[in-house]
Amino acid sequence: MIEVTRRGVIGGAVAASAVGAIIPAQTRAAGPVASKQAVGFYHYNVGDIQVTVVTDGARSFPLPDGFIANAKKEEINAALQTAYLPPDNVTIYFSPIVVNTGGKLAIIDTGYGPGAATQANSTSGLCQANLAAAGIDPKSIDTVIISHYHGDHVDGLLDAEGKPSFPNAEIKVPVVEHQFWMDDGEMSRAPKGRMEGLFKNNRRVFSGEILKRVATYDWDKEVLPGVTAISTPGHTPGHTSYVIASGSGKVFVQSDVTNNPALFVRNPGWHASFDQDGKMAEDTRRKVYDMVVADKLLIQGFHYPFPALGHVEKDGSGYRLVPIFWTPKL
Amino acid sequence: MIEVTRRGVIGGAVAASAVGAIIPAQTRAAGPVASKQAVGFYHYNVGDIQVTVVTDGARSFPLPDGFIANAKKEEINAALQTAYLPPDNVTIYFSPIVVNTGGKLAIIDTGYGPGAATQANSTSGLCQANLAAAGIDPKSIDTVIISHYHGDHVDGLLDAEGKPSFPNAEIKVPVVEHQFWMDDGEMSRAPKGRMEGLFKNNRRVFSGEILKRVATYDWDKEVLPGVTAISTPGHTPGHTSYVIASGSGKVFVQSDVTNNPALFVRNPGWHASFDQDGKMAEDTRRKVYDMVVADKLLIQGFHYPFPALGHVEKDGSGYRLVPIFWTPKL
Numbered sequence: 001m002i003e004v005t006r007r008g009v010i011g012g013a014v015a016a017s018a019v020g021a022i023i024p025a026q027t028r029a030a031g032p033v034a035s036k037q038a039v040g041f042y043h044y045n046v047g048d049i050q051v052t053v054v055t056d057g058a059r060s061f062p063l064p065d066g067f068i069a070n071a072k073k074e075e076i077n078a079a080l081q082t083a084y085l086p087p088d089n090v091t092i093y094f095s096p097i098v099v100n101t102g103g104k105l106a107i108i109d110t111g112y113g114p115g116a117a118t119q120a121n122s123t124s125g126l127c128q129a130n131l132a133a134a135g136i137d138p139k140s141i142d143t144v145i146i147s148h149y150h151g152d153h154v155d156g157l158l159d160a161e162g163k164p165s166f167p168n169a170e171i172k173v174p175v176v177e178h179q180f181w182m183d184d185g186e187m188s189r190a191p192k193g194r195m196e197g198l199f200k201n202n203r204r205v206f207s208g209e210i211l212k213r214v215a216t217y218d219w220d221k222e223v224l225p226g227v228t229a230i231s232t233p234g235h236t237p238g239h240t241s242y243v244i245a246s247g248s249g250k251v252f253v254q255s256d257v258t259n260n261p262a263l264f265v266r267n268p269g270w271h272a273s274f275d276q277d278g279k280m281a282e283d284t285r286r287k288v289y290d291m292v293v294a295d296k297l298l299i300q301g302f303h304y305p306f307p308a309l310g311h312v313e314k315d316g317s318g319y320r321l322v323p324i325f326w327t328p329k330l
Numbered sequence: 331m332i333e334v335t336r337r338g339v340i341g342g343a344v345a346a347s348a349v350g351a352i353i354p355a356q357t358r359a360a361g362p363v364a365s366k367q368a369v370g371f372y373h374y375n376v377g378d379i380q381v382t383v384v385t386d387g388a389r390s391f392p393l394p395d396g397f398i399a400n401a402k403k404e405e406i407n408a409a410l411q412t413a414y415l416p417p418d419n420v421t422i423y424f425s426p427i428v429v430n431t432g433g434k435l436a437i438i439d440t441g442y443g444p445g446a447a448t449q450a451n452s453t454s455g456l457c458q459a460n461l462a463a464a465g466i467d468p469k470s471i472d473t474v475i476i477s478h479y480h481g482d483h484v485d486g487l488l489d490a491e492g493k494p495s496f497p498n499a500e501i502k503v504p505v506v507e508h509q510f511w512m513d514d515g516e517m518s519r520a521p522k523g524r525m526e527g528l529f530k531n532n533r534r535v536f537s538g539e540i541l542k543r544v545a546t547y548d549w550d551k552e553v554l555p556g557v558t559a560i561s562t563p564g565h566t567p568g569h570t571s572y573v574i575a576s577g578s579g580k581v582f583v584q585s586d587v588t589n590n591p592a593l594f595v596r597n598p599g600w601h602a603s604f605d606q607d608g609k610m611a612e613d614t615r616r617k618v619y620d621m622v623v624a625d626k627l628l629i630q631g632f633h634y635p636f637p638a639l640g641h642v643e644k645d646g647s648g649y650r651l652v653p654i655f656w657t658p659k660l
Contacts, residue, residue: 031430031435031466031467031470033375033380033430033432034373034380034382034465034660035660036659037372037373037657037658037659038369038371038372038463038464039368039369040656040658041368042367042368043364043367043368050363050364052364055656055658057658057659058657058658058659084626084641084654093655093656100361100363102363105361123658126658133368134364134368135361135364136361137361140361262655296414298414305656306656322414323653324414325415325421325592325635326385326635326636326637327367327388328367328370328385328387328388328423328453328456328636329366329367329387329388329453329456330364330365330366330367
């Protein structure tokens with residue numbers, strides 16, 4: 001046992017200064033500052049099923065006029081401030097998940113995909129890079145499950161060259177959703193602007209090789225063993241959530257029942273501009289969240305910040321997301 | 331524009347089934363289930379300073395008798411349940427941080443380190459692997475800053491062979507803390523058991539090469555440019571927190587002002603068995619948290635779950651940790 005007195009402590013400090021002299025100068029310059037965030041993937045097990053959350057990144061933009069039909073800019077800014085977020089700015093996060101059932105390897109929703117990743121200064125389209133970081137080969141994905149037909153969920157079906165990103169996958173889509181967007185009558189009645197653009201984008205994505213691989217699925221049935229499709233319309237007509245269940249494990253995969261939790265989990269009555277039927281989306285949201293709260297269900301949210309997993313509890317007139325504690329070892 | 335009718339949708343499903351036949355059988359088996367969690371590091375910038383959170387892992391154990399001096403097992407279990415955590419079990423998370431000031435590259439606390447990582451089924455000692463994942467060479471670290479002398483903060487100074495893990499680093503330690511643990515009178519008066527073990531461990535770690543590199547630092551002064559040491563005693567006599575500040579950025583690095591937030595942020599009056607002076611630790615905790623709440627300061631907690639960064643707000647008689655939203659792009 002060494003002996004250290006008060007004098008010894010001061011001596012230690014002096015010795016340390018002396019050590020400086022023998023450390024080569026080049027090792028004393030700080031390393032470079034990172035310009036890229038850490039890879040974003042996270043594993044967790046639901047019984048025998050493994051889920052891997054794979055972030056596609058995020059997009060930030062100035063708070064648009066009319067972003068929320070029934071909330072004033074000041075109310076939105078107050079909600080942002082409550083969540084320690086900057087005012088007049090919205091960030092939307094994207095987190096597809098990979099579901100490994102043992103027999104099947106599926107991805108639920110695709111993110112904006114590799115096309116977005118190739119754009120200058122892109123902050124989305126990271127899903128394929130994060131899949132690679134997680135050691136998941138897109139060629140090994142045998143099923144893509146689509147929750148609904150918005151670009152952040154379907155554009156990643158195609159790579160930057162317009163070829164299938166998951167070349168060996170069957171593409172399972174909600175029958176109601178597919179029928180709506182592929183219906184020429186609906187398209188002809190679509191308002192100019194956003195809705196017209198969505199129809200055009202969906203006709204672009206769901207054509208050729210992609211359309212050949214499409215198989216429709218029904219609500220209240222298993223899309224894969226252990227993965228049941230749940231009807232949660234409003235955000236879009238065929239918007240779908242999922243329950244993944246195995247053994248005693250269960251997680252509710254909400255898709256877009258809410259978007260950014262700081263705004264829409266806290267204020268379930270707010271109607272976002274991207275909710276096609278605001279009232280129906282709100283009814284769905286309240287129904288889902290009351291169920292998730294009552295059952296203390298784990299909930300995975302496509303638009304929650306990575307790893308996009310937590311529990312929801314009642315808080316005043318709204319709800320609060322309680323993120324899970326990151327498990328560093330499986 | 332392709333034409334898809336209701337009939338076409340059903341046709342799509344049939345086509346998809348046909349596709350199955352042309353996909354080679356070997357690509358249809360699900361990939362292996364991951365047995366390792368994702369790497370755990372996370373970058374954020376505080377003005378011109380970059381912080382990289384690097385998890386050392388976590389340790390879980392059955393809730394010990396007397397774990398909290400002034401809380402009953404039922405109260406602890408109620409707090410765990412409130413946080414959606416399993417009863418009768420405690421998990422302690424460890425998150426050292428790397429601080430790159432441009433001129434200096436420092437790590438604050440070391441985790442259990444590579445010695446722990448080599449133990450069978452270890453769930454801690456991951457810091458060096460995560461440093462490597464973050465592209466940070468331990469040889470490039472020029473300063474190790476120690477907050478206090480507990481094994482999860484200092485054991486990682488040594489590698490599995492007992493050599494310095496950061497071979498080119500000066501080791502900066504709080505003068506009060508160093509004097510306490512190196513004082514033979516204090517050691518001779520230490521109660522048998524935990525306190526005696528801590529003295530022995532600190533004499534083991536702070537000897538030889540490590541002791542030669544030690545330099546003491548004082549409270550209320552900069553340990554590094556932009557990193558100021560703050561007196562937060564109670565957990566140990568010389569326990570130290572930090573304020574990292576640059577430009578308009580600021581983060582309070584709390585070290586062990588609280589441990590697991592589900593228990594001790596929510597219940598600041600609870601005295602954990604590892605708080606050397608429970609009353610003083612509580613006074614420090616309330617003072618720090620009232621300040622952090624009032625100033626809406628970002629707070630980094632060594633024992634918060636990864637990435638161990640958030641804001642704190644008042645909640646009834648205690649506080650609540652609101653984790654930051656993960657930023658997928660810097």
